[in-house]
Amino acid sequence: MALGTDYSGQDCSLAKALEVVGERWSLLLVRDAFLGVTRFTDFRRRLGISKAVLTRRLGSLVEAGVLERRPQGGHDAYVLTPSGEALWPAVHALMRWGDATTSPRGSRRLFRHLPCDADVDVSGRCPVCGATPPAAELETRPGPGAGADPPTNPLSARLREPHRLLAPLRE
Amino acid sequence: MALGTDYSGQDCSLAKALEVVGERWSLLLVRDAFLGVTRFTDFRRRLGISKAVLTRRLGSLVEAGVLERRPQGGHDAYVLTPSGEALWPAVHALMRWGDATTSPRGSRRLFRHLPCDADVDVSGRCPVCGATPPAAELETRPGPGAGADPPTNPLSARLREPHRLLAPLRE
DNA sequence: CGTCTTGGTCTGTTCAACAGACCAATCGGA
DNA sequence: TCCGATTGGTCTGTTGAACAGACCAAGACG
Numbered sequence: 001m002a003l004g005t006d007y008s009g010q011d012c013s014l015a016k017a018l019e020v021v022g023e024r025w026s027l028l029l030v031r032d033a034f035l036g037v038t039r040f041t042d043f044r045r046r047l048g049i050s051k052a053v054l055t056r057r058l059g060s061l062v063e064a065g066v067l068e069r070r071p072q073g074g075h076d077a078y079v080l081t082p083s084g085e086a087l088w089p090a091v092h093a094l095m096r097w098g099d100a101t102t103s104p105r106g107s108r109r110l111f112r113h114l115p116c117d118a119d120v121d122v123s124g125r126c127p128v129c130g131a132t133p134p135a136a137e138l139e140t141r142p143g144p145g146a147g148a149d150p151p152t153n154p155l156s157a158r159l160r161e162p163h164r165l166l167a168p169l170r171e
Numbered sequence: 172m173a174l175g176t177d178y179s180g181q182d183c184s185l186a187k188a189l190e191v192v193g194e195r196w197s198l199l200l201v202r203d204a205f206l207g208v209t210r211f212t213d214f215r216r217r218l219g220i221s222k223a224v225l226t227r228r229l230g231s232l233v234e235a236g237v238l239e240r241r242p243q244g245g246h247d248a249y250v251l252t253p254s255g256e257a258l259w260p261a262v263h264a265l266m267r268w269g270d271a272t273t274s275p276r277g278s279r280r281l282f283r284h285l286p287c288d289a290d291v292d293v294s295g296r297c298p299v300c301g302a303t304p305p306a307a308e309l310e311t312r313p314g315p316g317a318g319a320d321p322p323t324n325p326l327s328a329r330l331r332e333p334h335r336l337l338a339p340l341r342e
Numbered sequence: 343c344g345t346c347t348t349g350g351t352c353t354g355t356t357c358a359a360c361a362g363a364c365c366a367a368t369c370g371g372a
Numbered sequence: 373t374c375c376g377a378t379t380g381g382t383c384t385g386t387t388g389a390a391c392a393g394a395c396c397a398a399g400a401c402g
Contacts, residue, residue, distance in 0.1 A: 087268055094185055
């Protein structure tokens with residue numbers, strides 16, 4: 001493990017989790033993977049991260065079993081594994097906390113439970129069926145707290161349109 | 172904001188959250204605050220973090236409104252604000268993901284909803300009342316995945332005993 | 343066949359984390 | 373009351389990670 005990411009000696013599951021997804025950029029990469037981003041260049045376009053660091057982060061997430069690198073017609077696609085998809089409750093909880101502390105007009109992004117056609121609540125639960133749905137059953141769209149600026153590139157524009165989580169934006 | 176913590180240009184609540192609690196050590200400090208740690212030296216003893224960095228982290232968490240610094244009989248106590256307590260679902264979700272990916276024998280730490288006398292489930296919900304309880308209503312104790320090594324210091328020993336979250340370990 | 347895009351690697355610089363020295367104020371015990 | 377330990381820091385020199393940007397090989401595309 002890279003230095004600076006090691007919380008050794010901590011018998012704590014939070015420390016173990018942060019060793020994997022606690023580095024700068026890691027959780028934003030996972031977020032974009034939930035939104036359907038799969039390609040090196042698209043991650044880079046979205047985040048403005050340096051290429052060397054992006055290479056390392058994607059590699060360490062693959063090594064940790066969060067992402068899988070899958071050859072796909074000339075280029076590679078990075079997609080979430082089941083373990084990566086299990087990060088959804090944590091990602092959702094952090095987004096909602098960010099909303100609560102920085103977005104007075106409400107959530108920047110909403111998530112609808114497709115089978116029930118209802119938005120999940122702040123704890124991620126569907127008010128109709130009472131379950132806490134996995135990401136694959138959710139559709140996302142901008143919420144009342146979303147910024148009004150026009151998207152800066154076609155990729156971000158596509159990510160603003162309502163779409164199902166985990167559905168790749170490109171083939 | 173310090174360089175290296177800035178995700179500017181991201182109209183995303185996750186990025187906003189990570190600007191506050193995404194730096195190295197920040198979320199572990201919040202975790203220990205939930206467990207009842209309040210004092211500079213105790214945070215340091217628990218984490219092995221350098222003093223200069225601990226000073227900066229505590230300061231930035233206070234500035235962000237996550238912690239409050241409260242004079243208390245000769246020394247100061249750092250305690251969670253309501254905004255900081257609202258991080259509980261995110262901290263809990265990350266702990267459970269860490270359990271799931273690194274702890275084959277189950278959770279390292281369990282949380283019991285005191286009014287209902289039942290352990291919360293993996294999504295943080297109480298199986299009896301159906302609510303997602305705030306941290307103040309929870310008691311924690313070691314779970315089946317906890318390490319068997321004897322605690323290395325009295326502080327960690329006290330944190331292993333069953334106790335209510337947010338209850339300060341010292342006056 | 344030349345150009346563009348993709349998906350990287352490599353280099354030099356900057357900045358944060360680290361270990362450890364140092365220090366002032368306070369507390370506790372003899 | 374005095375002395376040593378503890379607390380809660382600051383400061384310094386070193387190391388390592390992130391950064392911008394140059395460079396490059398392979399394939400797509402016209």
